[in-house]
Amino acid sequence: MSARDDRPGEGPGTTDPRGIGPGVERQQGVGPAGAEPPQARADDAGRRPVTGTPVLHPVPLPIDPVLEGRAITRHYHVGGGLFRGAKVVKAVRGVDFAVARGKTLAIVGESGCGKSTLARIITLIDPPTSGTLLIEGKPVEIAGRRPSRDLRSRVQIVFQNPHGSLNPRQKVGNVLMEPLELNTDLPAAERRDRARAMLEKVGLLPEHFDRYPHMFSGGQRQRIAIARALMVNPAILVLDEPVSALDLSVQAQVLNLLADLQKEFGLTYVFISHDLSVVRHIADEVMVMLRGEVVERGTRDAVFADPQHSYTRTLFAATPVTALQAIRARVERKASRRAAAGERRPAL
Amino acid sequence: MAPVLEIRNLSVSFDTSTGPFHAVRGIDLTVDRGEVLAIVGESGSGKSVAMLAVMGLLPDTSTVTADVMRYGPHDLLTIGDAERRAIIGREITMIFQEPMASLNPCYTVGFQIEEVLRLHLGMAGRAARSRAVELLTAVGLPDPADKLRSYPHQLSGGQCQRVMIAMAIACNPTLLIADEPTTALDVTIQKQILDLLLTLQEDHGMALILITHDMGVVAETADRVVVQYQGRKMEEAPVLNLFEAPQNPYTKALLSALPENATGRRLSTVKDYMDQLAGGAS
Numbered sequence: 001m002s003a004r005d006d007r008p009g010e011g012p013g014t015t016d017p018r019g020i021g022p023g024v025e026r027q028q029g030v031g032p033a034g035a036e037p038p039q040a041r042a043d044d045a046g047r048r049p050v051t052g053t054p055v056l057h058p059v060p061l062p063i064d065p066v067l068e069g070r071a072i073t074r075h076y077h078v079g080g081g082l083f084r085g086a087k088v089v090k091a092v093r094g095v096d097f098a099v100a101r102g103k104t105l106a107i108v109g110e111s112g113c114g115k116s117t118l119a120r121i122i123t124l125i126d127p128p129t130s131g132t133l134l135i136e137g138k139p140v141e142i143a144g145r146r147p148s149r150d151l152r153s154r155v156q157i158v159f160q161n162p163h164g165s166l167n168p169r170q171k172v173g174n175v176l177m178e179p180l181e182l183n184t185d186l187p188a189a190e191r192r193d194r195a196r197a198m199l200e201k202v203g204l205l206p207e208h209f210d211r212y213p214h215m216f217s218g219g220q221r222q223r224i225a226i227a228r229a230l231m232v233n234p235a236i237l238v239l240d241e242p243v244s245a246l247d248l249s250v251q252a253q254v255l256n257l258l259a260d261l262q263k264e265f266g267l268t269y270v271f272i273s274h275d276l277s278v279v280r281h282i283a284d285e286v287m288v289m290l291r292g293e294v295v296e297r298g299t300r301d302a303v304f305a306d307p308q309h310s311y312t313r314t315l316f317a318a319t320p321v322t323a324l325q326a327i328r329a330r331v332e333r334k335a336s337r338r339a340a341a342g343e344r345r346p347a348l
Numbered sequence: 349m350a351p352v353l354e355i356r357n358l359s360v361s362f363d364t365s366t367g368p369f370h371a372v373r374g375i376d377l378t379v380d381r382g383e384v385l386a387i388v389g390e391s392g393s394g395k396s397v398a399m400l401a402v403m404g405l406l407p408d409t410s411t412v413t414a415d416v417m418r419y420g421p422h423d424l425l426t427i428g429d430a431e432r433r434a435i436i437g438r439e440i441t442m443i444f445q446e447p448m449a450s451l452n453p454c455y456t457v458g459f460q461i462e463e464v465l466r467l468h469l470g471m472a473g474r475a476a477r478s479r480a481v482e483l484l485t486a487v488g489l490p491d492p493a494d495k496l497r498s499y500p501h502q503l504s505g506g507q508c509q510r511v512m513i514a515m516a517i518a519c520n521p522t523l524l525i526a527d528e529p530t531t532a533l534d535v536t537i538q539k540q541i542l543d544l545l546l547t548l549q550e551d552h553g554m555a556l557i558l559i560t561h562d563m564g565v566v567a568e569t570a571d572r573v574v575v576q577y578q579g580r581k582m583e584e585a586p587v588l589n590l591f592e593a594p595q596n597p598y599t600k601a602l603l604s605a606l607p608e609n610a611t612g613r614r615l616s617t618v619k620d621y622m623d624q625l626a627g628g629a630s
Binding site: 111218248249251253276277278280281282318319320322331338 | 382390391534535536537538539550561562563564565567568571586587588591592601602603605606607608609610614615616617618619
């Protein structure tokens with residue numbers, strides 16, 4: 001992996017046997033427009049397909065992707081009744097991705113873009129409607145059958161709201177030991193030892209073991225949620241907006257913790273976020289989604305330095321910047337507008 | 349020119365089972381006509397509570413004390429209920445974080461906007477209706493006449509926030525207080541709402557107090573910034589000075605915790621900064 005990492009300039013012409021390379025991808029018609037006849041969308045409630053081709057920056061291809069998705073789709077049937085057929089919402093419409101071990105793929109997009117649906121598919125909560133999910137190189141088939149304990153242990157998730165994702169009636173120790181009870185045959189004493197060790201790993205204290213979630217702050221609860229996810233030694237951690245509910249100073253601590261844990265355990269992160277400044281800090285690769293499709297994908301540096309798709313640019317332009325030049329320019333613009341208006345104050 | 353709102357030494361405490369909890373401890377604050385003041389702080393800094401005290405929206409368990417809390421000629425400390433009701437919602441208005449939750453789900457958007465016009469301006473019937481259409485047009489909602497018949501659940505979060513803004517500017521307020529107005533919204537919608545608020549503010553010479561925890565929002569909107577921490581004011585400065593040369597250690601720590609200011613993979617945290625400070629002092 002590292003050998004190919006130094007080659008961010010890998011050309012788009014590079015052939016890729018697995019078909020996830022940028023060159024191949026366009027031919028496959030992963031792209032929205034033109035791939036499907038327009039009438040195929042007619043049943044699709046309120047979701048217009050994205051216009052234009054997705055922009056796929058050349059990405060150094062992982063030799064041994066720990067997580068890979070090929071043309072994944074997910075449709076939901078909503079509404080409908082006795083006389084009316086159900087509508088089909090295509091939440092995810094043909095998404096490809098691959099992440100190398102120890103790297104972070106950030107999925108960026110606004111509400112309704114399908115990023116959380118994709119998270120549920122990667123976490124084996126929902127099966128995809130079509131397409132293939134590969135975990136550590138093996139295709140995963142969970143439709144109509146429960147994933148095995150081993151498989152379940154490979155992927156874990158941390159949710160956005162640590163207030164909602166911890167059972168208020170369960171002590172922290174039990175929160176951490178439960179995944180071991182469900183997924184392993186370890187004896188009770190071993191489970192307890194591991195839970196105590198994990199508490200320290202995530203920066204909490206051993207005496208927190210017997211406390212309830214309500215006794216912790218938001219940042220501490222998110223540490224508990226992260227500890228719980230790591231109990232079964234996963235290879236992949238899906239982080240669904242893990243810091244958006246946290247204050248700035250706590251956000252920094254949790255992001256640092258995630259970076260430390262990634263290094264220590266060689267974790268692969270799928271980091272879902274709408275906050276581009278956080279993404280820029282933590283991601284190796286970035287995938288921008290809009291209405292269930294990938295509109296742009298590439299290394300962090302490529303996407304941030306040179307966003308190509310109009311939606312990516314809109315997103316970047318809308319993100320508040322704290323750069324001094326920007327503030328200075330804004331303050332000056334306002335001053336000159338005021339001078340020009342001459343303190344004019346019309347009524348509404 | 350006298351400030352629109354003047355607060356000196358405001359303290360707010362709440363009675364709890366474990367004794368009084370001091371949410372705001374001696375805050376001074378003024379805002380002028382046509383000015384955008386950002387109050388920035390993390391949760392628990394008392395930034396919302398101070399403004400709720402101005403609005404008179406705090407529960408009975410709270411104790412509000414101040415040397416001065418004055419809006420124009422009105423002393424907000426001794427103001428009677430009737431006098432307060434004549435000002436609040438008309439001259440001082442407020443919008444909140446959760447637009448969906450701040451609108452009444454049982455009534456149409458039109459009814460709720462017209463209610464404001466009826467109560468404060470005595471407008472009714474066709475006049476109120478056409479003014480409501482005018483307001484929805486001003487906040488940039490498409491098909492305003494149609495939207496008046498909609499219920500809040502039929503609108504998106506961004507549209508609901510526009511309706512809230514329409515209600516807030518209905519009576520040409522002198523002071524608009526926006527408490528985390530865009531926190532629940534997507535970034536592209538956030539941009540639209542902030543642009544709208546700034547345009548309205550500038551066009552009508554309103555004073556705007558923007559309560560936020562987001563330094564990015566501060567950078568893009570404020571003229572002047574007040575930084576609050578644990579109920580105290582840490583720093584007050586024009587926006588450019590605050591970002592360029594923060595004076596208070598807490599402000600410095602907050603700015604260095606921004607991911608865009610990180611050097612390398614590690615973010616400096618407020619705790620690091622405070623520890624460093626303690627280490628340097630000893």
